[in-house]
Amino acid sequence: MQSQLNAQHTQGEGRGRFARSLWLPSGLNSASAVAYLFLAPSLVFLAVFTIWPIISVVISSFHARRGRNQIFVGLDNFERIASDPFSQQVILNTVGYVALGLVVSVFGGLLLAVLMNQGLRNIGFFRFPFLATIALPMVSVASIWLFLYSPRVGLFNELLGGLGLPRSNWLSDPDLALASLFAVYLWKQLGYFALFYLAALQALADDVLEAATLDGVTFWQKLRHIIWPLVSPTTYFVSTIGVLNSLQQIDHVFVLTQGGPNNASSMALFYVYEQGFKWFKTGIASAMTVILLAVLLTMAMLQFVYLERRVHYD
Amino acid sequence: MTANRSKWRETLPILSLALFGVVWMAPLIWTLLAAFVPTTELLNGSPLVWLQSLHLGAFAEAWEVAPFPRFYLNTIIWVFGLLGLQLVTVSLAGFALARLDFRGKDQIFFLFLTQLMVPATVLILPNYQTLVALGWLDSYQGMMAPYIASAFGTFLMRQAFKQVPKELEEAARSDGANWLQVLWHVFLPVTRAPLIAFSIVSITYHWNEFLWPLLITSSVETRPLTVGLALLVQSSEIGAQWDLLSAGTLIVAAPVLLLLALVQKQFTNSFLSSGIK
Numbered sequence: 001m002q003s004q005l006n007a008q009h010t011q012g013e014g015r016g017r018f019a020r021s022l023w024l025p026s027g028l029n030s031a032s033a034v035a036y037l038f039l040a041p042s043l044v045f046l047a048v049f050t051i052w053p054i055i056s057v058v059i060s061s062f063h064a065r066r067g068r069n070q071i072f073v074g075l076d077n078f079e080r081i082a083s084d085p086f087s088q089q090v091i092l093n094t095v096g097y098v099a100l101g102l103v104v105s106v107f108g109g110l111l112l113a114v115l116m117n118q119g120l121r122n123i124g125f126f127r128f129p130f131l132a133t134i135a136l137p138m139v140s141v142a143s144i145w146l147f148l149y150s151p152r153v154g155l156f157n158e159l160l161g162g163l164g165l166p167r168s169n170w171l172s173d174p175d176l177a178l179a180s181l182f183a184v185y186l187w188k189q190l191g192y193f194a195l196f197y198l199a200a201l202q203a204l205a206d207d208v209l210e211a212a213t214l215d216g217v218t219f220w221q222k223l224r225h226i227i228w229p230l231v232s233p234t235t236y237f238v239s240t241i242g243v244l245n246s247l248q249q250i251d252h253v254f255v256l257t258q259g260g261p262n263n264a265s266s267m268a269l270f271y272v273y274e275q276g277f278k279w280f281k282t283g284i285a286s287a288m289t290v291i292l293l294a295v296l297l298t299m300a301m302l303q304f305v306y307l308e309r310r311v312h313y314d
Numbered sequence: 315m316t317a318n319r320s321k322w323r324e325t326l327p328i329l330s331l332a333l334f335g336v337v338w339m340a341p342l343i344w345t346l347l348a349a350f351v352p353t354t355e356l357l358n359g360s361p362l363v364w365l366q367s368l369h370l371g372a373f374a375e376a377w378e379v380a381p382f383p384r385f386y387l388n389t390i391i392w393v394f395g396l397l398g399l400q401l402v403t404v405s406l407a408g409f410a411l412a413r414l415d416f417r418g419k420d421q422i423f424f425l426f427l428t429q430l431m432v433p434a435t436v437l438i439l440p441n442y443q444t445l446v447a448l449g450w451l452d453s454y455q456g457m458m459a460p461y462i463a464s465a466f467g468t469f470l471m472r473q474a475f476k477q478v479p480k481e482l483e484e485a486a487r488s489d490g491a492n493w494l495q496v497l498w499h500v501f502l503p504v505t506r507a508p509l510i511a512f513s514i515v516s517i518t519y520h521w522n523e524f525l526w527p528l529l530i531t532s533s534v535e536t537r538p539l540t541v542g543l544a545l546l547v548q549s550s551e552i553g554a555q556w557d558l559l560s561a562g563t564l565i566v567a568a569p570v571l572l573l574l575a576l577v578q579k580q581f582t583n584s585f586l587s588s589g590i591k
Contacts, residue, residue, distance in 0.1 A: 032416035034493045038406035039422060045463035050429045053440030118327040126331055129338035135574045137522035139540040140567040143547050144345045147556050153357050155344055199586050248435045251524040255544055276439045277529060285439050292436050300431040
């Protein structure tokens with residue numbers, strides 16, 4: 001009914017400047033038919049490249065290759081991941097890296113934003129380095145740091161040597177490799193997290209912060225008791241994207257360490273790549289993907305609960 | 315005494331920020347130097363020697379060693395081709411979700427939400443298998459496919475379209491315009507800002523993307539810059555030629571840095587809107 005009305009209306013007597021150039025068959029002018037048509041391109045790609053892969057990876061996480069066939073092995077892949085020291089180390093690395101990433105993105109991001117907000121808010125010059133690292137490809141960033149970390153000619157060892165301190169093998173020392181990767185990540189992403197805090201700080205009323213300064217409150221007291229509670233929605237948001245970011249960004253692992261030495265700097269997504277694409281252990285790689293999916297969905301759920309509780313946020 | 319203290323209080327944050335800035339700038343400047351100054355001079359000489367030995371040789375050599383012109387072309391095709399497709403899909407879908415009534419809206423909304431929760435990076439393995447089945451390996455469309463539907467873009471446009479006054483839409487409708495015409499003539503002209511914000515995020519994100527193109531591409535004809543650079547870094551013959559690697563790094567990063575320098579404010583705002591991405 002509605003569609004007929006619309007169709008008649010459009011075809012009508014040919015009045016109005018749009019009537020002559022009909023772009024759609026007239027029958028498709030009912031709102032819901034148009035809506036489905038408009039959504040179709042997105043839905044097709046969502047179905048094939050977001051929904052289907054989630055289903056298919058869950059299925060293949062319960063299978064393993066035997067010769068040419070995929071056979072059902074139940075939870076075998078997950079048990080292997082849980083019991084193999086190699087993958088245990090990967091999980092440990094990932095948890096440590098992500099946890100540290102969370103802490104540093106929140107506290108480092110806030111600190112940097114507070115500093116940026118101190119009377120320098122209009123000086124783009126001070127922001128450029130932090131924005132530049134956000135904009136750079138991780139592969140470029142990693143190449144830069146490969147040079148900085150170089151044992152013989154790298155900037156870090158030159159500086160240490162200049163100070164008379166012992167030099168380090170930043171990327172090939174098992175105790176340092178993961179930390180070295182983390183430093184690269186931090187350098188690249190800290191500005192990104194600071195941006196969100198900076199926006200939150202600038203949305204706060206100036207007099208709140210100024211009043212606190214006048215009353216002789218110290219910098220730390222102000223940060224702890226005034227700023228920190230006021231920016232708590234941002235803190236929640238930054239922790240979420242902090243976890244997502246640190247789980248996803250592994251380009252530097254490729255360029256700098258390839259997960260080595262001896263698996264010391266491998267992480268979950270890199271493990272998926274190695275198992276799935278280097279050794280063709282699709283079942284194991286799928287199981288690790290499913291573990292990652294579980295983490296992501298749990299986080300999304302927590303976020304949902306949090307947003308439900310804070311009705312006036314957003 | 316108190317005057318001193320308050321002066322200190324004012325300068326301390328500025329000093330700390332400056333220190334932060336120097337630490338953040340140092341690697342960038344070092345790379346610039348390394349690309350323009352031969353490595354021997356860089357390591358042994360003084361800044362005066364560096365100035366005297368500035369040259370563009372490393373860029374010329376990097377340009378020779380790897381097919382960077384082709385990599386540039388590949389990156390431009392895949393990044394801007396994808397952006398073109400995304401602008402169509404997110405405008406259409408955002409419009410439907412913002413302005414049209416239809417059954418199953420909540421369910422469809424949830425489908426988009428799933429993509430926000432589960433980024434494509436995590437799904438490399440099953441998506442690779444899908445591309446194998448479609449015969450899309452080593453192709454531009456294969457690189458683009460997982461990103462053509464964009465929940466982030468759709469939600470951004472939905473939000474923007476919701477704020478367009480109802481009267482504008484009704485005026486065009488009573489003029490006999492169909493919904494596609496309403497979207498094109500009424501809604502898109504007034505939502506340029508979010509379209510640009512989305513474009514900046516999309517361009518930066520995909521220009522920089524590495525893992526997915528690495529898996530998908532296997533020939534010079536499709537490989538983007540990031541993959542080309544990583545292969546250059548790992549190739550053993552030039553492994554320790556730092557001037558060459560620094561030049562290569564700058565070749566890859568220059569357009570993004572240029573974009574940032576030109577539209578710093580716009581860039582900041584776009585990334586603020588990017589959230590989960």
